[in-house]
Amino acid sequence: MNAQISNLARIASAPSRIIIGLMSGTSMDGLDIALCEFTGAGLNTQVKVLHFITMAYTESFKEELKSVSFKSRVELEKVTLLNAVIGTYSAKLILQALDQWRYPLASVDLIASHGQTIYHAPVSLHQHKDFPNATLQIGDGDHIAVKTGVITISDFRQKHIAGGGEGAPLAVYGDYLLFSSPEENRILLNIGGISNFTYLPSGRNPDQVFSTDIGPGNTLMDQYVQLNYPGKYYDKDAGLAKQGKPNRELVKALLNHPFFKQPFPRTTGPELFNLSYLLEAQKISGQLSVSPEDVLASLCEFTASCIVDAIKLAINQQSFQVYISGGGMHNPLLLQKISEGLGSELLNTQDLGVDPDAKEAVLFALLANECVAGGQTDFGQRRGIPNVTMGKISLP
Structure with missing residues (x-):
């Protein structure tokens, strides 16, 4: 068995997991980083937020994000470049946060990254016949995994759409x-x-x-x-x-x-x-x-x-x-x-029991916890809430 797969299996079966949740919203002011300890899964989930911080983006980085966000036409080259840049920058901010907290990187089991939404296109908005619901978050998880050495779970919204949802809200x-x-x-x-x-x-x-x-x-x-x-x-x-x-x-x-x-x-x-x-x-x-x-x-x-x-x-x-x-x-x-x-x-x-500023980052950490240790919860039959396990797994 691949050593990283073996490590993932160990993490999934452990009684608790240390997961970093990342969230960068449409305000683009910075990266929310929540260091969480999870026990259990599903309705038995318990979470303790060990540390939380918002790492402010530089003004130049904000302008780069704005240049490709929420517009029907942008430079494809810029989107491609920022997909790598955001992932690398996120990894850098994670390492800085851990250093500030004096928390050892080796103790982190998983990173859960929402990525940066640059376009959200449900059918109700785009109204193009024969095209499905769609959304795009950039900031590739592979870059975070390789730069930190931590298994990273990202791109949560695509499975929601594949399962019949609109990709939001999660x-x-x-x-x-x-x-x-x-x-x-x-x-x-x-x-x-x-x-x-x-x-x-x-x-x-x-x-x-x-x-x-x-x-x-x-x-x-x-x-x-x-x-x-x-x-x-x-x-x-x-x-x-x-x-x-x-x-x-x-x-x-x-x-x-x-x-x-x-x-x-x-x-x-x-x-x-x-x-x-x-x-x-x-x-x-x-x-x-x-x-x-x-x-x-x-x-x-x-x-x-x-x-x-x-x-x-x-x-x-x-x-x-x-x-x-x-x-x-x-x-x-x-x-x-x-x-x-x-x-x-x-x-x-x-x-x-959850810091309201940290909540969204915590919730994506929870989705990562469900991805590896849960997946058994029935979320019912409501429209827009598919019973799916979300997140793509990137190995270091």
């Missing part, structure tokens, strides 16, 4: 295994570049669970800030939006899109919700002269309205507790609007 798998409750009805709300939630009614019945993208999270607000406020990448503490007032006509136009009438689960990305989408809404509503602060206040109102409407539709007047995670949880104005719209207090996943 949070439902980890949310169900880690956070579902026999007694409490829960909504796990994640606000990254795109907002999504997992619906977890009490009882842990997989046929009642689903996860769906909602619409924009931070992406439109961040893009607008970067265009209109040089040197800023996001509206820190909603300081700019708080200076403005929501423009009702603009918000109404932003909400008027067929995407919001699609049934759950649905997926989307910055391919739809971008500055062109905002400009079109401004033209339709006759609000091209709105001040930047009022635009940001309107985008915050729009984002909150999308989230509130989607959650209300899902819970259908039942009593639920909402647990929030993702970068949007640091926007106090957005959280205030969501809480007021739902008429309830928002908790975060720290109340369930």
Whole structure:
């Protein structure tokens, strides 16, 4: 037997595993790195987050990522080069994080890498006849495995599509295994570049669970800030939006899109919700002269309205507790609007034992744990949640 296969079998059968989870989202601000200890698998999964850090990307690297992301036409050579560069850069950041933590590389069993999404194309978005759902994440796992010497599991979304899903959101798998409750009805709300939630009614019945993208999270607000406020990448503490007032006509136009009438689960990305989408809404509503602060206040109102409407539709007047995670949880104005719209207090996943900033990286580490040690859980028969084991395995 190949020595690496033998090592993988040992890892899979061990009582516990040390797995590094990596996540780089549509905000492209840095690489989330979560060092996790897993025991068990499936509904018996237990995880302890040993360390977490976000390693900030250099400005030049961010610009390289933006040059190939969420555009229907890009330079193929640049995509090819960045596929290798991102993998190598990720490995470098992992080694730096381990050095900061003084944690031995030899003790790490697996690395789980989400990669960098550069284009997400469900049928509902691309609408090309005879073409399937598709998505593309770059940052090849082989480069991470070779540069670190650690078995790497990556490219999780392709199996989801092959199994009949849309490639997103994948949070439902980890949310169900880690956070579902026999007694409490829960909504796990994640606000990254795109907002999504997992619906977890009490009882842990997989046929009642689903996860769906909602619409924009931070992406439109961040893009607008970067265009209109040089040197800023996001509206820190909603300081700019708080200076403005929501423009009702603009918000109404932003909400008027067929995407919001699609049934759950649905997926989307910055391919739809971008500055062109905002400009079109401004033209339709006759609000091209709105001040930047009022635009940001309107985008915050729009984002909150999308989230509130989607959650209300899902819970259908039942009593639920909402647990929030993702970068949007640091926007106090957005959280205030969501809480007021739902008429309830928002908790975060720290109340369930997982740092909300680390949650997405932890969930991909969990998918890697399932890939090697699980794969037995029935996730039910809900549309968009295929019963598949995700991840491609790269040996050092």
